[in-house]
Amino acid sequence: MPTAAPVLSAHTPRESGSPAALAGIRVLDFTRLIAGPYGTMLLADLGADVIKVENPLTGDDARGLKPPSLGGESSLYIWTNRNKRSIAIDLRLPQGQELAQELAAHADVVVENFSTGVMEKLNLSYDTLRACNPRLIYCSVSAFGRQGAFAHRPGYDPVVQAETGFLSMNGFPDQDPVRAGPSVIDISTGMMTSNAILAALMARERHGIGQYVEVTMFDDAIALTGQYGMNYLMTGEDQQRPGNGSNTAEPVGLFPTTNGPLYLTCANDRNFQKLVLEVLERPELAQDERFRTNAGRMMHRKELHEVLRGHFRERGREEWLKRGHECGVPMGLVRTIREAFDSDEMRERRLLSKIPHPTAGEVPNIAPPFHFSETPIVNPVAAPLLGEHTDRILTELLQASKDRLAGLKAAGVFGDRS
Structure with a gap:
């Protein structure tokens, strides 16, 4: 049966003149895929200036996860990168690393979710960046943490679901366990990331200190085992997946x-x-x-x-x-997803809209799950094209001259961007 995307209304703008909760906060975002980008997007929704640093050739890995796509951009990338600006820098080059260090000196927050050791190789470690920016909040997002025996293990959402027992609680007891369909560990890790950064910003406001913050998918997934983990600790009994039922209440x-x-x-x-x-x-x-x-x-x-x-x-x-x-x-x-997104509840909550996009014309938008009476979330801007704001950001933050920009471009720092 042929299908068509639902018809969406344009976004209703926020009240003019209302302040944004994180206005004036600048985030330098080195993350990709879901967990990191989702967390930094929540900060951007609250008004932070989130500058997404991307590889000039491939960009965020999420850009390549197609189909589906609109205007050349994947749905996953559009979903997790609203309200950000993109700068394309080749961090393998010394000039690119130097440029990133300069940008970090003008940032309140740096967030990264590379494999363990990559930021050190790029001369962008916490110790390096805080030397010129002591009030910096530096957040690392990883699968199993940055220290210890498992620090170098790669980890994706389904793997972490399996490793933590989260997967074992989904499905029916007489069948194999089943992964949660949506990337719940990635999404919740992103939520934890934004929470942790907000707490660190509050601590800096009160105590005047920057700090290193770590969020891991493994720890987050353990938290999401909820009462089942506590049941095991209290009884010593392994837990059985309940299917569509419950292990604690009936019916x-x-x-x-x-x-x-x-x-x-x-x-x-x-x-x-x-x-x-x-x-x-x-x-x-x-x-x-x-x-x-x-x-x-x-x-x-x-x-x-x-x-x-x-x-x-x-x-x-x-x-x-x-x-x-x-x-x-x-x-x-x-x-089904179709029924839920076409439901009266969805219309009542006004969660869906469409917003302009430079290559697709318009893209769908799903509103964040929070509301503020005095500092409403910012008007949504579609996820940026790769390197869309490179010149503007460098001119604005570093007062880079045309000659410097031309020199960086000639050195390949911006890739093959014309």
């Missing part, structure tokens, strides 16, 4: 209706009583000794699910959902 899971499944979560006895009395109108279930408490429901989950499935199959999911929402029972439709 939780998918329940078929006449026209598709619902997802139901009853996290306590009060939710269960509302479900059986007000939604299903089955008072006998409220009095059944097997189901009156969560402990009883956990012990008799198979029987409970069989009973509930029989009742849910009597009507359509929209009717059940309406009843559940009216009674305050947590339940929802099981949607």
Whole structure:
């Protein structure tokens, strides 16, 4: 069946004259792919001037991950690099390294997620850069940390999911574990990165000091094992993946209706009583000794699910959902990405828009997941073309003359950029 991208409205601009939370903060961004760029994009959304330093030949590795693409740019790159400026520098050349050092002297934050040891080889280590900028906040993002036996191990999101036990908690207990589809470790590591940098900026504001900050995907994924990790520490028992259910509460899971499944979560006895009395109108279930408490429901989950499935199959999911929402029972439709992005909730939250792009004309935009009454997020600007702002940045920050720019270009510092 032919498909077409959804029609999006133009972004509604922020209130004119409102300050931005991070206005005046400059971030020198050496990151690529997802975890680092997502974190620096959140800072850019808050008003930081994020300067993305890229290889002049290939740029961020994410640029090459196609299809899909618009205007020659991959969806992954467009997704994680909003509100940034791009400068193309060949960091293998001494002149390129010197240029990056000069830019770092004008930065509040440096963020990198190269393999361990690369920044040292490029003469851009924390020790090197803080010598000329003591108030610098320098954040390293890696898979397993910069020190110790695993510092040189490469790591991508699915590998870290596997190594930390996160993957083992996804899927059904009688089948192989399943990775989370979206890059949740990369995304959450990016969120942790922005959190850590914001804390370091606050510390500098209060104590006048710069510092080295480290965020690792392994540590982040361990945090995301949530209660399952704590369950193991408290009991010594390995944890079993719950499929679509729960290891802590019942009833939780998918329940078929006449026209598709619902997802139901009853996290306590009060939710269960509302479900059986007000939604299903089955008072006998409220009095059944097997189901009156969560402990009883956990012990008799198979029987409970069989009973509930029989009742849910009597009507359509929209009717059940309406009843559940009216009674305050947590339940929802099981949607595809298309259904979720076309939903009333998405329109109500105004998360989607379109913004101008220099080669594609327009690209979709997904708003960040936070809102501020007095310092609203900045108006979104599409991810930059490779090296789009090179001359402007060097002229603005370093007062580079035309002769210097011409000399750097002749030396190949900007690659083959015309």
